[in-house]
Amino acid sequence: xxxxxxxxxLTCPECGHEWTEAAPxxxxxxxxxxxxxxxxxxxxxxxxxxxxKGSSPVVKRAARVSNIRLLDGDHDIDCKxxxxxxxxxxxxxxxxxxxxxxxxCLHLQFPLSD
Numbered sequence: 001x002x003x004x005x006x007x008x009x010l011t012c013p014e015c016g017h018e019w020t021e022a023a024p025x026x027x028x029x030x031x032x033x034x035x036x037x038x039x040x041x042x043x044x045x046x047x048x049x050x051x052x053k054g055s056s057p058v059v060k061r062a063a064r065v066s067n068i069r070l071l072d073g074d075h076d077i078d079c080k081x082x083x084x085x086x087x088x089x090x091x092x093x094x095x096x097x098x099x100x101x102x103x104x105c106l107h108l109q110f111p112l113s114d
Contacts, residue, residue: 033095038077044068048061057083059089076088
């Protein structure tokens with residue numbers, strides 16, 4: 001089913017039904033520093049320079065990290081960063097990159113006249 005995102009709401013393009021994505025009962029919701037919920041496969045940016053323990057490289061501010069994997073624990077994001085390798089990050093130091101899918105819903109905003 002194809003749904004259009006409108007902020008926290010999802011909308012069916014065929015019937016106009018609106019709903020929110022509810023997390024399964026008891027599931028832990030991991031959020032970025034702004035409060036956006038994160039999911040596996042999201043793309044995030046680092047919000048400040050981060051020192052890597054036991055290594056000289058630094059994860060630079062605004063570094064873009066694709067295809068994250070969420071874990072339980074203190075460092076709740078597992079990812080691979082170019083030049084550093086596989087690393088664990090805390091969600092409080094990242095911001096979710098929003099993907100805009102407005103072209104999918106364009107026909108709903110500007111209907112064609114007959």
